[in-house]
Amino acid sequence: MDNGRLAPPTTNDVLERLRSLEYQGLLDNLLRYYYELKTEDDPCYFVNIIQVFLQDVPKTIDSMREILYQDFVNFARLKDLIVKVKGSANWIGALKMSQASSNLLHQFEIASKSGCMSALTEVKVVFDELRTHLDSLIQLELEVFAK
């Protein structure tokens, strides 16, 4: 605190936020590792990863939902999408979402359409929760960056 204003955030704050998310079980340490990889010549690397994730996953989820609500389910396409969303979650270390995706894959493997639907809903819920935190994290990182 300085003259009644909050001190500008620092890299430590971002790391602290990441740790907090890890503590909540939403993330593992991978994102923090990526954050460490951030270099001066690629300062947006970390933000970009998250942004790509936040842009890609909703589209994939929507596509999956669309497939599942059709009378004739395109299973090959559905599997591609499930693997994709699972891979994305794994790559940023979104632990909870990865687990939800695994459940979705399991439901797919046992050929349960209703199971897939409920698992997909779970994925969506987890993702929405994660998105809130990641949006906030991006905001924080951008503030650090702007500093």
Add this chain to the structure above:
Amino acid sequence: MDCEMENEHSEEMDMEVLSSMWPEDINEEGKMFNLEKPGADHDMLEGVKSKEEPAAVDFNRLVDLTTYSEKGSSQLSNLVKSWEYKQANAVRLLREELDSLSKQQKKVELKKLEMIEEHRFEEHKYGGNKRPVSVLDEVYDIWQEVPRRKNDVVVHDQRPEIEAEYDTIIFWKQRAIHLEKLLEASMQREQIALEKLQESIQSLERQSSPVEELSQVLRRADNYLHFVLQNAPVVIGHQDNELRYRFIYNHFPSLGEEEIIGKTDVEIFAGGGVKESQDFKREVLERGVAAKREITFETELFGSKTFLIYVEPVFSKAGETIGVNYMGMDVTDQVRKRERVAQLREEIAVQKAKETELNKSIHITEETMRAKQMLATMSHEIRSPLAGVVSMAEILSTSKLDKEQRQLLSVMLSSGDLVLQLINDILDLSKVESGVMRLEATKFRPREVVKHVLQTAAASLQKILTLEGHITDDVPVEVIGDVLRIRQILTNLISNAIKFTHEGKVGIKLYVVTDPCACKQGDSPNIKYKEEQSAPVKGSHDHNIQSTSKCRCDQKDFDGQKQGEVPCQCRAHNDETRTSLENGTSTNGDREEYLPHETTVWIRCDVHDTGIGIPEKALPTLFNKYMQAGADTARKYGGTGLGLAICKQLVELMGGQLTVSSKEHQGSIFTFILPYKVSTMYDCSDDPDELQDMMGHDAANDMNDDDANSGFFKFQPRTLGPIFSASGPGRSQTLRPNGFGLGAIHTRTAYPQDSSSFPSGNNTPKEICLIEDACSEVDVTETSPEPESSLMYSPECNNKNSIVNEQIKHDDENSQLKISSINTCSSSQRRKGDLDMTKISDPREMCQMQTKSERSSECTSNDSRDIPKTTSKPKILLVEDSKINVMVARSMMKQLGHEIVVVNNGVEAVRAIHSSHFDIVFMDLYMPLMDGLEATRLIRSFEETGNWEAAIKAGVEFDVSHSNSITNGQQSLSSRKRIPIIAMTANALSESADECYANGMDSFVSKPVTLNNLRQCFQEYLPPSL
């Protein structure tokens, strides 16, 4: 006959057909009864014909029995009573008959009187008063009312022929005649009744003899018994108190009466069971209590038969036992059936027990496998975050740190490395035990492997030890085997030897053995431990040997073929021998199909030391998992006890045997003999790249022929000064040369708790810190494919280093060039980034722009014609469809000083390989359109055949113009070189590994990829010149 019937019985268990107890064909007379179709109207016993004497009887004895025994008396009295009752009944019937007759007589007399009275009255009436005759007189006949006797004479009413006029003389005469006739008939009936009465009385008198009556009763009973028992498989008998037969029914047919009556069992029969039978009867006789027992007879007379014998004592009226009655029933069939059933039940029970045991075993095996799998998975799961921690610590170590922080960090790193190493060990063990460990057959040079291992060990040596390597001349220059695993074994054994040796020598000796079975401990030509030396000097090689195991004779080569004696020509290989490469058979991957001109050579390797030795009692369990020589050893020297277990399993997996011989305080020799394939054809290839590929990971490009053929290496320890004083960003020395299987993180530790690591004396944290502060050349020594380049990051250390190596300087120069190149690249990039950043004020905008630029570069990179063709940097292809993965990988590559070309699926990867040359390919497995495995297969197909037909068949379309331009060009040849393809997979389990290898991939790294993983990959697979 019996046997046949018995067989039938055993077959038809449900149908009970009783056979005769005795053989049917013993004689014709043996058929005692003839019972043929007794009809319903026939008396059952009428057709029964019995043998004259079906039983052998001593009648006197029977009389005695009936007279004196209580039972006999009561039976007789019963018979008498029965007879008396019958007689009384007959008397009663006769009396009734008499009463009836007398009544009839009285009635007749009465009637007679009445008639006389009537006629007299009528005479009086006729004389005086003629009464009128009624018209009904004709039907009036009083005689009709006279009771008639049944079946007696019938008297008809005979009327006078002449119907006389009433009350005439004629009438009365006729009447008188008629009455007279009636009277006569009555008199006749009376006479007949009297005669019959007399006859009945006489008959009663005839039948009144009780003996006859009883005899008949007995005869009938006898007949009945015969009828019932004639076919029953029973023997009934009576024996007196001396157990001599007095009566026997249904005895064996061939025996005559004189052979039985008056004799005991033992006098009649001979064989098994007879004595037992007699004893049993005697026992009953003495006890006075009836009993039954099953006795099996083995007699010459009737063979093997089992009888159920019931014996009851016979008491006299005084209560004394005067003999025994017995009944024996042939139960042979039943016993056999019972035994068969019992046997079947037993077999079923055994079967069930076996099944249970098998189920248990299966369950245990499954559980074990599951546990192992879980352990492997857990290890993997632990390893991934741990790798992250270690990697971050690595990054942290590159930042500015004060001395204390650096020391703490080094402890952290070494500890992390240790845990990683432990996990790798567990994974290795798990792989070997679960059978998923795959051996790779690559050509390598044994001398270089030995040299490299010793050199690496010497680099971190902190003791006054001499490291020696001796390879005899007969060891081929090049052999085929799994060099990674062999180096892993050697490194493990050498590090152990160094750990437990404080002074003297540690060395490796390699030589060819002709007969692997004939190897004996201590028969090394240079290392001779002589038993006769009574006072061995500490540190010398001479001491007694204690061996734990013997060599295995039926060892197998890589193809699983049993090796007999090693052909003599194997020894004929001289140093100039070079093996040829044929169609890339030297590459990693699946086991190769060896050609007929390849032979097998057995090479024995001794790793010897002059260390503390191993106590004799610890030798048997030395190779067990988690076992060490003793608790003190474990405490003092650290380690987990996995290293030797892994070595042993690896050696056995390769068809060899690992043995140890040791003497406490004098030293140890670990020996393993392995079969290697040797190509007998000379290698005519002059292509240095091919040669390097052929040499696998150990061949040094710049190694001259002298080095390659040198038979002796010697390394002295460097002075401790430079090790402890030097500083640098590098990591501690690691020795394990294992590959990238299962995404192994090749971080090695100097922390001497594992057998694979080199000792550094006592394991105090302080010392660990000092080790971590040591110069970084050791790291490079291991990771670089060039042994001599190990010192390139610390030229100042080289001056003080006493490693006997001539080429250090040359390599230092190279390495410095390389570093400067990388730094230049990085700084230029950084400057470019700075420039870009200055133009953008809004950070969000800037980031978005950067993302776009990355995506555009990614898109353009799909067109392989735009791929920059530089010679200084390796050309890396990343095949990955996930944008995030691409970004992460790109960032990491950038940090490692590399640039990558990215394509999004297998089809694009094939096209990229088709149009350009790449030094290494990182391939995702699961992608749309075409997955990584198929793409790899197509690429490998091209490398083998030189054409892309397989890819075209798979539906990959190539740019025709570009294809034509390169087909005849130089690029075509270079692109046919085997490109290392590294799978990037999230599944690090064995199935995934197998799949990768089976499809031609060289290795795989598990996701998420870390800097360290990538670095290891480059060091492993990129040519050193890049």
